[in-house]
Amino acid sequence: MQVINIALIGYKFMGKAHSHAIDNAPFFFKDGVKPIKKVIVGRTEHLVKQAAEEFGWEEFATDWKEVIHRDDIHVIDIATPTDSHMEIALEAAKAGKHIFCEKPLGMNASEARQMFEAADKAGIVHMLGHNYRRVPALGLAKKLIDEGRLGEIYHFRGVYLQDWLLDPNFPASWKLDKKIAGSGPHGDLNAHLIDLARYLVGEIDTVVGMDKTFVDKRPKVTIDKKLSSDLSAHGDMGQYQDVTVDDATAFLAKFKNGALGTFEATRFAGGRKNHERIEINGSKGSIVFDFERMNELEFWSNEDDLEVQGYRRIMVTESVHPYISAWWPPGHIIGYQNTFVNEFADFFKAIRNNEQVYPNFYDGWMNNRVLDAVTKSTSSQTWERVEEKSKVF
Amino acid sequence: MQVINIALIGYKFMGKAHSHAIDNAPFFFKDGVKPIKKVIVGRTEHLVKQAAEEFGWEEFATDWKEVIHRDDIHVIDIATPTDSHMEIALEAAKAGKHIFCEKPLGMNASEARQMFEAADKAGIVHMLGHNYRRVPALGLAKKLIDEGRLGEIYHFRGVYLQDWLLDPNFPASWKLDKKIAGSGPHGDLNAHLIDLARYLVGEIDTVVGMDKTFVDKRPKVTIDKKLSSDLSAHGDMGQYQDVTVDDATAFLAKFKNGALGTFEATRFAGGRKNHERIEINGSKGSIVFDFERMNELEFWSNEDDLEVQGYRRIMVTESVHPYISAWWPPGHIIGYQNTFVNEFADFFKAIRNNEQVYPNFYDGWMNNRVLDAVTKSTSSQTWERVEEKSKVF
Amino acid sequence: MQVINIALIGYKFMGKAHSHAIDNAPFFFKDGVKPIKKVIVGRTEHLVKQAAEEFGWEEFATDWKEVIHRDDIHVIDIATPTDSHMEIALEAAKAGKHIFCEKPLGMNASEARQMFEAADKAGIVHMLGHNYRRVPALGLAKKLIDEGRLGEIYHFRGVYLQDWLLDPNFPASWKLDKKIAGSGPHGDLNAHLIDLARYLVGEIDTVVGMDKTFVDKRPKVTIDKKLSSDLSAHGDMGQYQDVTVDDATAFLAKFKNGALGTFEATRFAGGRKNHERIEINGSKGSIVFDFERMNELEFWSNEDDLEVQGYRRIMVTESVHPYISAWWPPGHIIGYQNTFVNEFADFFKAIRNNEQVYPNFYDGWMNNRVLDAVTKSTSSQTWERVEEKSKVF
Amino acid sequence: MQVINIALIGYKFMGKAHSHAIDNAPFFFKDGVKPIKKVIVGRTEHLVKQAAEEFGWEEFATDWKEVIHRDDIHVIDIATPTDSHMEIALEAAKAGKHIFCEKPLGMNASEARQMFEAADKAGIVHMLGHNYRRVPALGLAKKLIDEGRLGEIYHFRGVYLQDWLLDPNFPASWKLDKKIAGSGPHGDLNAHLIDLARYLVGEIDTVVGMDKTFVDKRPKVTIDKKLSSDLSAHGDMGQYQDVTVDDATAFLAKFKNGALGTFEATRFAGGRKNHERIEINGSKGSIVFDFERMNELEFWSNEDDLEVQGYRRIMVTESVHPYISAWWPPGHIIGYQNTFVNEFADFFKAIRNNEQVYPNFYDGWMNNRVLDAVTKSTSSQTWERVEEKSKVF
Structure with missing residues (x-):
C-alpha cells in the first residue's frame, strides 16, 4: 500500500466532490494506494475549519504556501477559482509535488503554458479535472x-x-x-x-x-x-x-x-x-x-x-x-x-x-488556446486561428 | 382499371377515415383499381346527406338492405356500431358482396363465427379493420x-x-x-x-x-x-x-x-x-x-x-x-x-x-373468442380457456 | 363553391406532395372552395404525361408560358428547381395569376425582391412553401x-x-x-x-x-x-x-x-x-x-x-x-x-x-437576404450584416 | 456524536452496497451519528476475510450468533439470502439490537409476521431494505x-x-x-x-x-x-x-x-x-x-x-x-x-x-402477504384474497 498524503486547496463545491472521491477511490478500485485526506486549505479560518470537519480532513490550514512545502505532503489538489491556479501550481511544481488541478487550467493560454512547462520540467504527475x-x-x-x-x-x-x-x-x-x-x-x-x-x-x-x-x-x-x-x-x-x-x-x-x-x-x-x-x-x-x-x-x-x-x-x-x-x-x-x-x-x-495520465496540463494548455482564440474572435469579429504551439516556444 | 363501387354504412369517425382512405388509396398505390365512393348509408337522413357532401359520396341512402342488393355495388363497408355488424354482414354475404368490416367483428364469438362462415361460404373477400x-x-x-x-x-x-x-x-x-x-x-x-x-x-x-x-x-x-x-x-x-x-x-x-x-x-x-x-x-x-x-x-x-x-x-x-x-x-x-x-x-x-387478405373474418372470430373468454373469466373469477374451435363446429 | 383551377409546374417530389394536398384540402377544410387539378407542366413529355396520370391531373403540357396565359387558370403552383422560380413567377404575376412557390423563393435576394415586387404590384395572392x-x-x-x-x-x-x-x-x-x-x-x-x-x-x-x-x-x-x-x-x-x-x-x-x-x-x-x-x-x-x-x-x-x-x-x-x-x-x-x-x-x-397569407414572397425575400449574408460571410471570413431593405429600395 | 457499531452478515452484492452506504452516510448527512463498520460475518473464512479488507471492516467473523451477542454491537445488518433472515433477525431482536434487513423480509408471511412481532416487542429500530x-x-x-x-x-x-x-x-x-x-x-x-x-x-x-x-x-x-x-x-x-x-x-x-x-x-x-x-x-x-x-x-x-x-x-x-x-x-x-x-x-x-422508520418489518410482513397470495393464486388458478391481518393474530 502506497500512502499518498493530499493537501486540498479550496473547499466549496469542488472541495466536496474531491473529498468524496478521495475517500471512495480505494473502496472501488484496488490499486494498492492509500490516499490520506491530510490537510484542507482556505483563506477563511472558520469556514475551512468547518469544511475539514464536514469533509473529514485531518487538519486545516490557511497558508497554502506553507502547506505545499511540508515534507509529508505528496499531492496538491487545486480546487480554487481560476485566478489562483497558476501561482499555486508553479509553487507546487517547484516543490516537486504531484498536482491535480480543476479546469480551466489557466486564466489564458500563456498561464497554462507556464504551468505545463513547470510541471513537465519538474517531472511530476499532473492531471486536469475534466471529469467527464x-x-x-x-x-x-x-x-x-x-x-x-x-x-x-x-x-x-x-x-x-x-x-x-x-x-x-x-x-x-x-x-x-x-x-x-x-x-x-x-x-x-x-x-x-x-x-x-x-x-x-x-x-x-x-x-x-x-x-x-x-x-x-x-x-x-x-x-x-x-x-x-x-x-x-x-x-x-x-x-x-x-x-x-x-x-x-x-x-x-x-x-x-x-x-x-x-x-x-x-x-x-x-x-x-x-x-x-x-x-x-x-x-x-x-x-x-x-x-x-x-x-x-x-x-x-x-x-x-x-x-x-x-x-x-x-x-x-x-x-x-x-x-x-x-x-x-x-x-x-x-x-x-x-x-x-x-x-x-x-x-x-x-x-x-x-x-x-490524461488529460493533463498539456491538454489544459491546448484547451486554453482554443478558449483564447474564441475570445479574440469575439472581439475581432472575424475567424481566428488557434495559436500555434511553435509561436509560443 | 377495375372499377369498384362501394357502399359505406356508417358515417361518423370511421366513415370519415374510410372515405379518405378510399380516395387516397389509388393515388399512392398503383394497383389497377378505381374505387368509387358510390353511396353512403345512415339512419338519419339530414346527417347522412351532410356526410355525403362532406366526404364526397355520389349518393346517400337510409335503407342499407336496399343498397346491399343494388347490382352496381361491389363492396359493403361496415362502419356502424358493433351491434349491427352481423345483420349487415350476413345480408351482404348473401348478396355476394365483398365486405370490409370495422372491429370488433361481432358482439361475441358466436356472432363472429356466423359472419365468418357466411363470408367463407359466399367466397367473397372479407377484411377486418385492424388498421394497425x-x-x-x-x-x-x-x-x-x-x-x-x-x-x-x-x-x-x-x-x-x-x-x-x-x-x-x-x-x-x-x-x-x-x-x-x-x-x-x-x-x-x-x-x-x-x-x-x-x-x-x-x-x-x-x-x-x-x-x-x-x-x-x-x-x-x-x-x-x-x-x-x-x-x-x-x-x-x-x-x-x-x-x-x-x-x-x-x-x-x-x-x-x-x-x-x-x-x-x-x-x-x-x-x-x-x-x-x-x-x-x-x-x-x-x-x-x-x-x-x-x-x-x-x-x-x-x-x-x-x-x-x-x-x-x-x-x-x-x-x-x-x-x-x-x-x-x-x-x-x-x-x-x-x-x-x-x-x-x-x-x-x-x-x-x-x-x-388478412386480417379477415376468421381473425375476427378468433379475436372475439379471446374477448369472450376474458369476459367470462371476469365473471367466474378464475382462469378460462379460450373456447376451442372444435367445440364450435 | 369557388372553383380554383390550378396549373402545377414541376412533377417530382413536390409535385406529388402538392397534388395530394390539393385533393385533400377541401375534404378536411370546408372553406367553400373547389380546387381543380387542371394542368401539370413539365419539360419531358412522356414523364409529365405519366405524372398527370399518377397524380390525377386533367391535362398535361410542356410549355409553361402558354399555360400561364390560359384564361381558365387561376393559380400557378411552382414546384420546379430554384433556378426557374423567378422567370415563371414574374410571368405569372404579369398574367395576374395567384402564385404558390416552393422555397427558397429565389436564387438570391435580388431575384426574390423582384418576385415580391412583381407579386405585390400585381395584387395577387402569393405564398411560399414553408410548410413547416x-x-x-x-x-x-x-x-x-x-x-x-x-x-x-x-x-x-x-x-x-x-x-x-x-x-x-x-x-x-x-x-x-x-x-x-x-x-x-x-x-x-x-x-x-x-x-x-x-x-x-x-x-x-x-x-x-x-x-x-x-x-x-x-x-x-x-x-x-x-x-x-x-x-x-x-x-x-x-x-x-x-x-x-x-x-x-x-x-x-x-x-x-x-x-x-x-x-x-x-x-x-x-x-x-x-x-x-x-x-x-x-x-x-x-x-x-x-x-x-x-x-x-x-x-x-x-x-x-x-x-x-x-x-x-x-x-x-x-x-x-x-x-x-x-x-x-x-x-x-x-x-x-x-x-x-x-x-x-x-x-x-x-x-x-x-x-x-403568410409566409409569402416578402418572407421569401427576407429569407434570401439571410441566406445571401451567410454565403457572403463564408467567403469574406467575417461577420456580415443582413442587407438592409432600405439599401435595396 | 453517537457511535453506532455495526455487524454486517453477508458480504456479496448487498454487502458491498451496504458497506459503501455506511461509509458515506455521515459524509453527506450531518445527523450527529458516527457509524462504525465493526465486524463483517460470513460462513467461508477466506472469503469473508477478503471482504473485510475490500470493504474496510475492522474485523471479520464466521459465527453470526456470537457476534449478535457482543455488547459492543448496536446494529445487525442482514444481507444474506432470504432463507436465513428469520433466524438471524429473531436472535438479534432477542439481543435487543437494531436491525436492518434486506428484502424480502421472510420466506413467507408467517416468517415475516414472527420477525415483525419479535422486533416490535423488543422495541428496537427495524428497517427493511427497499432502497427505492x-x-x-x-x-x-x-x-x-x-x-x-x-x-x-x-x-x-x-x-x-x-x-x-x-x-x-x-x-x-x-x-x-x-x-x-x-x-x-x-x-x-x-x-x-x-x-x-x-x-x-x-x-x-x-x-x-x-x-x-x-x-x-x-x-x-x-x-x-x-x-x-x-x-x-x-x-x-x-x-x-x-x-x-x-x-x-x-x-x-x-x-x-x-x-x-x-x-x-x-x-x-x-x-x-x-x-x-x-x-x-x-x-x-x-x-x-x-x-x-x-x-x-x-x-x-x-x-x-x-x-x-x-x-x-x-x-x-x-x-x-x-x-x-x-x-x-x-x-x-x-x-x-x-x-x-x-x-x-x-x-x-x-x-x-x-x-x-419506514419501510420496516411491518411493511415486510404486509409485502410477504401479497407475495404469498400471488403464489397461492398461481397454484389455485383463481383469485385469492390477501390474507387478513385479523386472521393471523
Missing part, C-alpha cells in the same frame, strides 16, 4: 471512434446548457467576476466541450465566436457566513454590481482533420440543468451523449442492415464498459460523483506507477 | 419475428391507454352502452392488442381478467343535431344515465407456444391519448412499439456485440420498409390516416386478384 | 411565444440534419448542381430554419458562417427514364461530376431583438433522416421541436412550481391545437403530407377571401 | 400523491424487467434455488413493485397470478473461489441442476381503495437491465418512473391548460427535492449507490432519535 472523460459512456465513445466505427469524422456538435442565471436576481457570485473566474460559461462550460472535442475528434484549427451578457447588473453577494457546497448564493437586493463575464458564448470551429464543429455554452437555457450534449457524425457512424442521462450512449452505425438501422440507446452499465466492473450490476446506474472517483483512481494509479 | 397491422413499424416487427430475429417468444406486454373519460361529465355516448357497443375499452382497445398479439406471437390458450367501471353514471347525450366525426359528445347535465360497459379491463394470458402475455385497456389513463404500446421479448431480441410514435420501432438484438447492445430507435420511413415506397422520403413521417390508406389498398388489391 | 409553419406543434409554439409565455427570447438553436449523401456513391442529382439548386443544404434546409427563426423570434441582424463539401465528386446521374417522386437517384459509376454546392453549412446569428442564434444544415449526419430540431429559450420558458416527432412540442415554463418544473411532452393533437379539429381524435397523429394540406387550405382560403 | 423509496423521484411522487395532485388513484402499472437469465448457460446460482431464495423474480423484483404500490397507492385486496420457468435446467455453479460482488456466476457445463424458482411472474391486483393494478417481474426481457417502471393514473394526474432513468419523474396534471398539458420530464435534482440538498447541484445526477446512502442515513437518524 471518466463517464463510462464517453469512454465507450472514445473506444468506438478509435476502432474506426464512426469512420472519418464530419461533425462535432456540442452544447452545454444550464439555467441558473435565468433569475435576474440571482446574485453576482465570484463566477460572474472576470478578475476571478476569467470568463463565464465560456471557461466553465465550453472548456468541457473543447476537452471532449479534442479527446474524441482532434485539434481545432480556426474559430469564430460570439458572446453576450443578457443581465449586466446583479445584486451583490452577501458575505458568506457559512459553508456552501452548491451553486446557490445569496444577494443583497439593495446593492448591484456589474456582471463582467459572458452569460452565453457560441462558436464555430474547423478541426485540423476537416471536421466542422459547433459549440455553445449558456446559463440562460430554461429547463436545462447540466445539459452537456454532444453529437458526432462520421462517415460510418454517429454518437450522441447527454450528461443528464450520463449512463446512456446513443450509437448509430451504417454497418447495420438498412432495415434495422437506428440510434441504439446503449445502457453503459455492463462490466465490459469502462470503469463499470468496479461499480454495480447492469442497469444500476451511477451518478456525477462516480466520475470523480474514477478520475482520482486513475490519478492515484498514475502516481503509483509514476506515469503520465 | 398496416403501420409500417408493425409490419417490420412481423418481418423480424418471422425471420427469427427475436428467437423464441417469452413475453407479450400490451397496454392501450386513453384518457377521454377522465372527466366524469363526459356524456354517456353509444360507446358506453353495452347493448350497442358490446363492451368498453375491452372490445374497442383490447381487440386491437389481441389482434397484434395473434399476428406477432400466436394464439392464446387461457386468460384471466378483471374489469372496472370507475364512473357509473354520466350525463345523457344530447341528441346530435349535426355531424361529428371525432370522439367529442355533448351531454345534458340535468339527466344521468348508467354506464353499462367497462372503463378499464386488464387480463393475463398464456399463449399456446408458451409465451406469457399481459393486456390492459383503459380510458382513464390521464395524459395518454392513443397510447397503444406493445413490447415483445424473445430469446434473441425484443421490440417495442407505441402508436403515438408510430413511425418508430425499437429493436434490441443479442446478436449485437454486448458493448454496443441497446434498443435501436428505427425510423421506419425507409423505402425498404413496408408500404413506405408509396409514401415520402426517409424521416418524412406518416400519420394515422395513412394506415387506412394502406389497408384499403390491400383490400382493393385482394378484390382485384380475387384472393384472401 | 403548418405543423400544429409549431403553430402552438408561435401562440405560446406571442402570448409571452417564453418571455424575452435569449436563444434560438436550430439544426436540420439529414444523411442521404453519406454514401459517396450517391449520384450528383440536380440538387448538387449550383447552377440549378443555388446551394446545397443551405438553401434547402437552412431556409426552413431561417423561416422558423423569423416566424418565432424575429429578424436577424448579423451572421457569420462556414460551409464544406465533404465529397466533391460523385457519379453522374443516369438519365431518368421514369418518374420518381422521392430523393433517390441512380448514378453511372463510370463517370464522375463535380459537386458544386455545400454538403453542410453552419452559421451564428445575432437577432435584432438581442437573441443569439445557431444554425446548422447538413446531409452528412448519419442516422438523421429529416431531423429539423429547434430549441428556443426565453426568460420565462423554453420550447423544443423535432420534425421526426412532429406531433409533439416540448415546453418548459418557470411559472410551474420549481418542484414540478420540467419539459412537458405535449401531444399536439387536441382539437384546441391549430388545424387539429379538421383531423383526428387526440393521439391519432398526423404526418408530413398533412402539413401541405393545411398549407394549401390556407392558400385557397386566402384566394377566396382575397387577402394575404 | 429513497430515490428522490419516488419521494417526490409520494409527495404529489399525498398532496392530492393525482386525485383518486385508478391505475397502478408496474413492471420490473431484467435480462440476466436470457442466456440458457447462465448457471444456477443460489438465486435460482427455491430453498435458499424462496422464489425467483417474484420475491426479488415483485417485492420491490409491491412495496412501491403500497407506499404510493395503498393495500392490495385480491390478486390473481401466473408464473413460468422458461429454462428449467442450468449448469451447476462452480464453487466460488473468490469474492464476487455482482450478479455474475460461473457454471460447470458438464453438470446441470434444476431451476426451482420462477423466471417470470405476473399478476393482476385490486386495491382496497378501488384502484386496479398490474404487476410483472421477469429476468427474460432482453435489453432491459434494471427496468423497474411504474405508472400511476389518477383522476387529476399521472406519474411515470423508470429506475434506469432514476433522476427523472414524469408528471402529467389536468390542472394545466389543455393546450399545454403533457407529461413533464422533471429532473429531480433540485434542492427542493427529497435528499438532494445533501448531494449535488441541479442536473448533476445521482446513482444507485446514493439510494443506499439515503436509506442508511435515515436508519441511523431513527436510531439516534429512537423512533420508527
Whole structure:
C-alpha cells in the first residue's frame, strides 16, 4: 500500500466532490494506494475549519504556501477559482509535488503554458479535472471512434446548457467576476466541450465566436457566513454590481482533420440543468451523449442492415464498459460523483506507477488556446486561428 | 382499371377515415383499381346527406338492405356500431358482396363465427379493420419475428391507454352502452392488442381478467343535431344515465407456444391519448412499439456485440420498409390516416386478384373468442380457456 | 363553391406532395372552395404525361408560358428547381395569376425582391412553401411565444440534419448542381430554419458562417427514364461530376431583438433522416421541436412550481391545437403530407377571401437576404450584416 | 456524536452496497451519528476475510450468533439470502439490537409476521431494505400523491424487467434455488413493485397470478473461489441442476381503495437491465418512473391548460427535492449507490432519535402477504384474497 498524503486547496463545491472521491477511490478500485485526506486549505479560518470537519480532513490550514512545502505532503489538489491556479501550481511544481488541478487550467493560454512547462520540467504527475472523460459512456465513445466505427469524422456538435442565471436576481457570485473566474460559461462550460472535442475528434484549427451578457447588473453577494457546497448564493437586493463575464458564448470551429464543429455554452437555457450534449457524425457512424442521462450512449452505425438501422440507446452499465466492473450490476446506474472517483483512481494509479495520465496540463494548455482564440474572435469579429504551439516556444 | 363501387354504412369517425382512405388509396398505390365512393348509408337522413357532401359520396341512402342488393355495388363497408355488424354482414354475404368490416367483428364469438362462415361460404373477400397491422413499424416487427430475429417468444406486454373519460361529465355516448357497443375499452382497445398479439406471437390458450367501471353514471347525450366525426359528445347535465360497459379491463394470458402475455385497456389513463404500446421479448431480441410514435420501432438484438447492445430507435420511413415506397422520403413521417390508406389498398388489391387478405373474418372470430373468454373469466373469477374451435363446429 | 383551377409546374417530389394536398384540402377544410387539378407542366413529355396520370391531373403540357396565359387558370403552383422560380413567377404575376412557390423563393435576394415586387404590384395572392409553419406543434409554439409565455427570447438553436449523401456513391442529382439548386443544404434546409427563426423570434441582424463539401465528386446521374417522386437517384459509376454546392453549412446569428442564434444544415449526419430540431429559450420558458416527432412540442415554463418544473411532452393533437379539429381524435397523429394540406387550405382560403397569407414572397425575400449574408460571410471570413431593405429600395 | 457499531452478515452484492452506504452516510448527512463498520460475518473464512479488507471492516467473523451477542454491537445488518433472515433477525431482536434487513423480509408471511412481532416487542429500530423509496423521484411522487395532485388513484402499472437469465448457460446460482431464495423474480423484483404500490397507492385486496420457468435446467455453479460482488456466476457445463424458482411472474391486483393494478417481474426481457417502471393514473394526474432513468419523474396534471398539458420530464435534482440538498447541484445526477446512502442515513437518524422508520418489518410482513397470495393464486388458478391481518393474530 502506497500512502499518498493530499493537501486540498479550496473547499466549496469542488472541495466536496474531491473529498468524496478521495475517500471512495480505494473502496472501488484496488490499486494498492492509500490516499490520506491530510490537510484542507482556505483563506477563511472558520469556514475551512468547518469544511475539514464536514469533509473529514485531518487538519486545516490557511497558508497554502506553507502547506505545499511540508515534507509529508505528496499531492496538491487545486480546487480554487481560476485566478489562483497558476501561482499555486508553479509553487507546487517547484516543490516537486504531484498536482491535480480543476479546469480551466489557466486564466489564458500563456498561464497554462507556464504551468505545463513547470510541471513537465519538474517531472511530476499532473492531471486536469475534466471529469467527464471518466463517464463510462464517453469512454465507450472514445473506444468506438478509435476502432474506426464512426469512420472519418464530419461533425462535432456540442452544447452545454444550464439555467441558473435565468433569475435576474440571482446574485453576482465570484463566477460572474472576470478578475476571478476569467470568463463565464465560456471557461466553465465550453472548456468541457473543447476537452471532449479534442479527446474524441482532434485539434481545432480556426474559430469564430460570439458572446453576450443578457443581465449586466446583479445584486451583490452577501458575505458568506457559512459553508456552501452548491451553486446557490445569496444577494443583497439593495446593492448591484456589474456582471463582467459572458452569460452565453457560441462558436464555430474547423478541426485540423476537416471536421466542422459547433459549440455553445449558456446559463440562460430554461429547463436545462447540466445539459452537456454532444453529437458526432462520421462517415460510418454517429454518437450522441447527454450528461443528464450520463449512463446512456446513443450509437448509430451504417454497418447495420438498412432495415434495422437506428440510434441504439446503449445502457453503459455492463462490466465490459469502462470503469463499470468496479461499480454495480447492469442497469444500476451511477451518478456525477462516480466520475470523480474514477478520475482520482486513475490519478492515484498514475502516481503509483509514476506515469503520465490524461488529460493533463498539456491538454489544459491546448484547451486554453482554443478558449483564447474564441475570445479574440469575439472581439475581432472575424475567424481566428488557434495559436500555434511553435509561436509560443 | 377495375372499377369498384362501394357502399359505406356508417358515417361518423370511421366513415370519415374510410372515405379518405378510399380516395387516397389509388393515388399512392398503383394497383389497377378505381374505387368509387358510390353511396353512403345512415339512419338519419339530414346527417347522412351532410356526410355525403362532406366526404364526397355520389349518393346517400337510409335503407342499407336496399343498397346491399343494388347490382352496381361491389363492396359493403361496415362502419356502424358493433351491434349491427352481423345483420349487415350476413345480408351482404348473401348478396355476394365483398365486405370490409370495422372491429370488433361481432358482439361475441358466436356472432363472429356466423359472419365468418357466411363470408367463407359466399367466397367473397372479407377484411377486418385492424388498421394497425398496416403501420409500417408493425409490419417490420412481423418481418423480424418471422425471420427469427427475436428467437423464441417469452413475453407479450400490451397496454392501450386513453384518457377521454377522465372527466366524469363526459356524456354517456353509444360507446358506453353495452347493448350497442358490446363492451368498453375491452372490445374497442383490447381487440386491437389481441389482434397484434395473434399476428406477432400466436394464439392464446387461457386468460384471466378483471374489469372496472370507475364512473357509473354520466350525463345523457344530447341528441346530435349535426355531424361529428371525432370522439367529442355533448351531454345534458340535468339527466344521468348508467354506464353499462367497462372503463378499464386488464387480463393475463398464456399463449399456446408458451409465451406469457399481459393486456390492459383503459380510458382513464390521464395524459395518454392513443397510447397503444406493445413490447415483445424473445430469446434473441425484443421490440417495442407505441402508436403515438408510430413511425418508430425499437429493436434490441443479442446478436449485437454486448458493448454496443441497446434498443435501436428505427425510423421506419425507409423505402425498404413496408408500404413506405408509396409514401415520402426517409424521416418524412406518416400519420394515422395513412394506415387506412394502406389497408384499403390491400383490400382493393385482394378484390382485384380475387384472393384472401388478412386480417379477415376468421381473425375476427378468433379475436372475439379471446374477448369472450376474458369476459367470462371476469365473471367466474378464475382462469378460462379460450373456447376451442372444435367445440364450435 | 369557388372553383380554383390550378396549373402545377414541376412533377417530382413536390409535385406529388402538392397534388395530394390539393385533393385533400377541401375534404378536411370546408372553406367553400373547389380546387381543380387542371394542368401539370413539365419539360419531358412522356414523364409529365405519366405524372398527370399518377397524380390525377386533367391535362398535361410542356410549355409553361402558354399555360400561364390560359384564361381558365387561376393559380400557378411552382414546384420546379430554384433556378426557374423567378422567370415563371414574374410571368405569372404579369398574367395576374395567384402564385404558390416552393422555397427558397429565389436564387438570391435580388431575384426574390423582384418576385415580391412583381407579386405585390400585381395584387395577387402569393405564398411560399414553408410548410413547416403548418405543423400544429409549431403553430402552438408561435401562440405560446406571442402570448409571452417564453418571455424575452435569449436563444434560438436550430439544426436540420439529414444523411442521404453519406454514401459517396450517391449520384450528383440536380440538387448538387449550383447552377440549378443555388446551394446545397443551405438553401434547402437552412431556409426552413431561417423561416422558423423569423416566424418565432424575429429578424436577424448579423451572421457569420462556414460551409464544406465533404465529397466533391460523385457519379453522374443516369438519365431518368421514369418518374420518381422521392430523393433517390441512380448514378453511372463510370463517370464522375463535380459537386458544386455545400454538403453542410453552419452559421451564428445575432437577432435584432438581442437573441443569439445557431444554425446548422447538413446531409452528412448519419442516422438523421429529416431531423429539423429547434430549441428556443426565453426568460420565462423554453420550447423544443423535432420534425421526426412532429406531433409533439416540448415546453418548459418557470411559472410551474420549481418542484414540478420540467419539459412537458405535449401531444399536439387536441382539437384546441391549430388545424387539429379538421383531423383526428387526440393521439391519432398526423404526418408530413398533412402539413401541405393545411398549407394549401390556407392558400385557397386566402384566394377566396382575397387577402394575404403568410409566409409569402416578402418572407421569401427576407429569407434570401439571410441566406445571401451567410454565403457572403463564408467567403469574406467575417461577420456580415443582413442587407438592409432600405439599401435595396 | 453517537457511535453506532455495526455487524454486517453477508458480504456479496448487498454487502458491498451496504458497506459503501455506511461509509458515506455521515459524509453527506450531518445527523450527529458516527457509524462504525465493526465486524463483517460470513460462513467461508477466506472469503469473508477478503471482504473485510475490500470493504474496510475492522474485523471479520464466521459465527453470526456470537457476534449478535457482543455488547459492543448496536446494529445487525442482514444481507444474506432470504432463507436465513428469520433466524438471524429473531436472535438479534432477542439481543435487543437494531436491525436492518434486506428484502424480502421472510420466506413467507408467517416468517415475516414472527420477525415483525419479535422486533416490535423488543422495541428496537427495524428497517427493511427497499432502497427505492429513497430515490428522490419516488419521494417526490409520494409527495404529489399525498398532496392530492393525482386525485383518486385508478391505475397502478408496474413492471420490473431484467435480462440476466436470457442466456440458457447462465448457471444456477443460489438465486435460482427455491430453498435458499424462496422464489425467483417474484420475491426479488415483485417485492420491490409491491412495496412501491403500497407506499404510493395503498393495500392490495385480491390478486390473481401466473408464473413460468422458461429454462428449467442450468449448469451447476462452480464453487466460488473468490469474492464476487455482482450478479455474475460461473457454471460447470458438464453438470446441470434444476431451476426451482420462477423466471417470470405476473399478476393482476385490486386495491382496497378501488384502484386496479398490474404487476410483472421477469429476468427474460432482453435489453432491459434494471427496468423497474411504474405508472400511476389518477383522476387529476399521472406519474411515470423508470429506475434506469432514476433522476427523472414524469408528471402529467389536468390542472394545466389543455393546450399545454403533457407529461413533464422533471429532473429531480433540485434542492427542493427529497435528499438532494445533501448531494449535488441541479442536473448533476445521482446513482444507485446514493439510494443506499439515503436509506442508511435515515436508519441511523431513527436510531439516534429512537423512533420508527419506514419501510420496516411491518411493511415486510404486509409485502410477504401479497407475495404469498400471488403464489397461492398461481397454484389455485383463481383469485385469492390477501390474507387478513385479523386472521393471523
